[in-house]
Amino acid sequence: MSSLTSKHLLGLRDVPAEEIQLILDTAKEMRKILDSDNKKASHLQGKSVVTLFYENSTRTRLSFEMASKYLGATAANISASASSVTKGETLIDTGRTIEQMGTDVIVMRHSMSGAPHLLSQYVNCSVVNAGDGMNEHPTQALLDMLTILNHKGTLKGLKVAITGDILHSRVARSNIWGLRKMGAEVVVSSPSTLLPANIEQTGVRLAKDVTEAVQGADVVMGLRLQLERQKKALFPTGREYSKYFGVGPEVLSHAAKDCIVLHPGPVNRGLELTTSVIDADNSVINEQVHSGVAVRMAVLHLLTSK
Numbered sequence: 001m002s003s004l005t006s007k008h009l010l011g012l013r014d015v016p017a018e019e020i021q022l023i024l025d026t027a028k029e030m031r032k033i034l035d036s037d038n039k040k041a042s043h044l045q046g047k048s049v050v051t052l053f054y055e056n057s058t059r060t061r062l063s064f065e066m067a068s069k070y071l072g073a074t075a076a077n078i079s080a081s082a083s084s085v086t087k088g089e090t091l092i093d094t095g096r097t098i099e100q101m102g103t104d105v106i107v108m109r110h111s112m113s114g115a116p117h118l119l120s121q122y123v124n125c126s127v128v129n130a131g132d133g134m135n136e137h138p139t140q141a142l143l144d145m146l147t148i149l150n151h152k153g154t155l156k157g158l159k160v161a162i163t164g165d166i167l168h169s170r171v172a173r174s175n176i177w178g179l180r181k182m183g184a185e186v187v188v189s190s191p192s193t194l195l196p197a198n199i200e201q202t203g204v205r206l207a208k209d210v211t212e213a214v215q216g217a218d219v220v221m222g223l224r225l226q227l228e229r230q231k232k233a234l235f236p237t238g239r240e241y242s243k244y245f246g247v248g249p250e251v252l253s254h255a256a257k258d259c260i261v262l263h264p265g266p267v268n269r270g271l272e273l274t275t276s277v278i279d280a281d282n283s284v285i286n287e288q289v290h291s292g293v294a295v296r297m298a299v300l301h302l303l304t305s306k
Contacts, residue, residue, distance in 0.1 A: 004302050008120045008127045011136035012177040020142070020178055026298035027146050027291070033070060034294050043301045044073035050098050051107045053130070054080040054115075059265055059289055060130050060140070064107045067296035073104075095119045095127075104304055108132075126303040134168050139299060140264055141174035143292040145182065147284050148219055150291070151260050156183030161213040161255070162204075163247060164223030164272050167194045171264045172223055176202050189213035191245055210245055217255045221262040222247055222272040238271055248274040260284050 004019055012020065033041050049068040051061050061077065068075035078098070080086070085094060091110070098106055105126045108116050113133030120127040131137040145155060152158060160179055166172045166188055179186050186204040188195075189212070200206055207213035214220050225241070252261070261273070261283045269275050278285060 003306055007303060007306065008116075008129075009138055009299055009303065010117050010120060010127065010129045012138045012141055012174045012181070013136065015138070015178075015181075017181040020145070020181060023142055023295065023298050023302065024146055024149060026302060027142070027294040028149075030297035030301070031291075031294040033297070034290070039070045040072065041070065042072045043297075044068065044071035044304060047072075047104045047300075047304050048074040048076070048102055049105045049107065049300060050101075050103045051075075051077045051109075051130070052080075052094065052098065053078070053109045054085070055109050055111050055131070057109055057130070059292060060109065060137075063289070063292045064128075064130065064296050064300075067293050067300055070293070071297055071301060073300070091115060091119060092122045095123050099123045099125050105300060128299060128303070131170050133170065134173075135170050136174045136177075137170040137264075138174050138178075139292070139295055140171045141178040142299070143288055143295040144171075144175055144221070144262055144264070145178055146291040146295055147262065147288050148260070150287070151284065152218060154183075155179060158184045158218040159187065159216060159256075160184050160219040160221060161187050161189065161207075161217040162221045162223065163189045163210050163213055163245065165194045165225045166190045166199065166223065167196050169223045175221065176204055180204070187213045187217070189245065191241070210247065210251055211254050214247070214251055214255045214259075217259055219260055219262060220247060220252065220255055222267070224264065224266065225268060225271060242271050242274075246270075246272055246274065247277055249276055252277060258282075262288060264288070 051064050065075050103125050107128045107130050109130040110132050113135035115132050116127050116129040180203050187207050188204050189207045189210045263285050
């Protein structure tokens with residue numbers, strides 16, 4: 001394959017394994033540009049990319065902006081709080097306005113699940129989902145997979161343990177769809193109040209506790225507790241959560257000796273992961289950020305090179 005079948009990237013649930021592999025292979029090539037002394041290429045010369053974020057972000061937003069600029073595109077950012085959205089402008093009208101300025105790609109983050117899918121029906125430019133509500137975050141899962149590949153060489157046959165707030169995590173959903181399509185076994189662990197209903201129907205295995213989840217795992221992925229999406233407390237205290245569901249050295253000792261630790265960030269130190277785990281040699285959390293730029297370079301290139 002040399003191109004994606006869709007002009008948009010809205011999620012991994014409907015993206016075939018072959019196209020996921022294409023993105024990852026392209027990202028490996030993009031990483032060569034990123035690691036070079038001259039981070040300037042012409043892949044997106046003459047193209048324009050606008051990030052439209054209705055939620056705050058550091059990693060994803062800056063990553064897309066840097067990816068755009070490294071490939072020669074014109075890049076611009078719009079925050080909903082500083083736009084005409086505050087005056088009552090609808091999402092569709094905002095998107096159409098941005099498109100009429102010659103935009104080739106709109107990268108959008110929104111608190112409502114399905115918002116990027118809605119916008120994609122009303123604009124002719126490409127739309128990339130940078131996280132929508134509790135639905136998906138496809139480029140985060142792709143960068144996670146790229147990071148794993150860099151250390152393991154393959155995804156097929158790996159055991160990946162995902163622990164934490166799975167109910168509210170769009171990262172977990174995209175990783176579940178993507179990792180399973182690429183042949184990995186996914187095991188999840190979470191308080192029952194932070195688990196989606198019928199999660200086993202996605203093909204994952206539900207562990208009875210975090211120790212069982214990480215037993216023999218090649219990859220351990222912690223998730224952020226998304227307190228901003230919780231209407232009420234879904235666990236007693238942070239201390240109890242950390243004690244029974246956090247990942248520390250003792251829990252991690254049950255994983256494979258060469259396991260790696262991931263987290264999408266930002267990390268609540270001492271809550272989801274202990275500081276010693278975050279800063280350990282097998283932690284690849286900072287490398288995930290690096291992989292994120294390469295993945296987003298690949299996605300933007302593939303969507304604009306049709």
